[in-house]
Amino acid sequence: MKIRVDKLLANLGYGTRNEIHKLIRQGAVTIDGEIIRNISAHTDADVQTVCVYDEPVDYREEYYFMLNKPAGYLSVTESDEPNVLDLIAEKIKGLFPCGRLDKDTEGLLLITTDGKLAHELLSPKYRIEKEYEAVLRDPLKAEQKQKIEAGIRYDSETVYRPCVIRELSENTVRVIVTEGKYHEVKNMFSAAGNEVMHLKRIRMKDLILDGSLAPGEYRELTEEEIEALRRPSPVLKQEV
Ligand code: URA
Numbered sequence: 478m479k480i481r482v483d484k485l486l487a488n489l490g491y492g493t494r495n496e497i498h499k500l501i502r503q504g505a506v507t508i509d510g511e512i513i514r515n516i517s518a519h520t521d522a523d524v525q526t527v528c529v530y531d532e533p534v535d536y537r538e539e540y541y542f543m544l545n546k547p548a549g550y551l552s553v554t555e556s557d558e559p560n561v562l563d564l565i566a567e568k569i570k571g572l573f574p575c576g577r578l579d580k581d582t583e584g585l586l587l588i589t590t591d592g593k594l595a596h597e598l599l600s601p602k603y604r605i606e607k608e609y610e611a612v613l614r615d616p617l618k619a620e621q622k623q624k625i626e627a628g629i630r631y632d633s634e635t636v637y638r639p640c641v642i643r644e645l646s647e648n649t650v651r652v653i654v655t656e657g658k659y660h661e662v663k664n665m666f667s668a669a670g671n672e673v674m675h676l677k678r679i680r681m682k683d684l685i686l687d688g689s690l691a692p693g694e695y696r697e698l699t700e701e702e703i704e705a706l707r708r709p710s711p712v713l714k715q716e717v
Contacts, residue, residue: 482506508526522536541697542697544574544585544690545586546578552577569590572588574587584677603710605710608652608681609678615672617650625665631665635664637654640654683705
């Protein structure tokens with residue numbers, strides 16, 4: 478795909494357009510080893526190598542990072558408090574978290590520039606599965622499990638859709654939900670008279686949290702992982 482070199486470098490955080498034009502005029506930027514001086518030069522970054530001060534520029538059309546979100550970070554792009562983009566060293570323009578985890582929730586968060594994919598993953602139309610591991614205050618009672626799995630009412634306006642709960646131990650459960658409502662897992666258990674003490678997301682669709690990532694660590698998605706996320710999900714005919 479052809480793209481203006483100044484735009485490509487701006488997207489990758491090499492500076493403002495003016496700063497990048499300065500770099501180009503200084504002869505710091507090359508395409509396949511040839512110095513460029515024209516600030517409106519284009520490149521086909523899929524086949525050509527762009528360098529700045531002889532360092533190859535690592536360009537992708539879209540970026541996909543899997544972050545193991547630590548507690549204490551907001552899932553937003555700008556804030557006075559620490560946010561998840563602070564943890565991504567690559568200062569790529571247009572990166573955003575795909576969906577939201579509470580400040581104290583840990584685990585899988587996709588950070589991407591791909592708005593189309595994010596829209597599909599977050600749209601209620603596709604009911605994408607999200608799996609969480611939750612540590613509960615009290616051992617889960619059979620009736621609590623049954624109520625939550627059947628779809629529990631939280632307040633006058635909120636009823637959660639049916640979900641699947643698997644018990645790992647007395648106080649630890651895996652929950653698979655297909656909504657993306659604010660505080661949904663915590664609210665579901667609180668509506669049943671229990672409380673989530675610790676919450677960690679471990680899967681979204683087919684994307685599984687890489688167990689080798691410590692909280693705060695991240696890595697790029699593999700081609701296979703991106704393909705699996707892009708695989709069409711069946712559109713559900715009726716919305717509840
Ligand atoms: N449900 C919650 O209650 N919190 C989250 O962060 C995600 C799902």
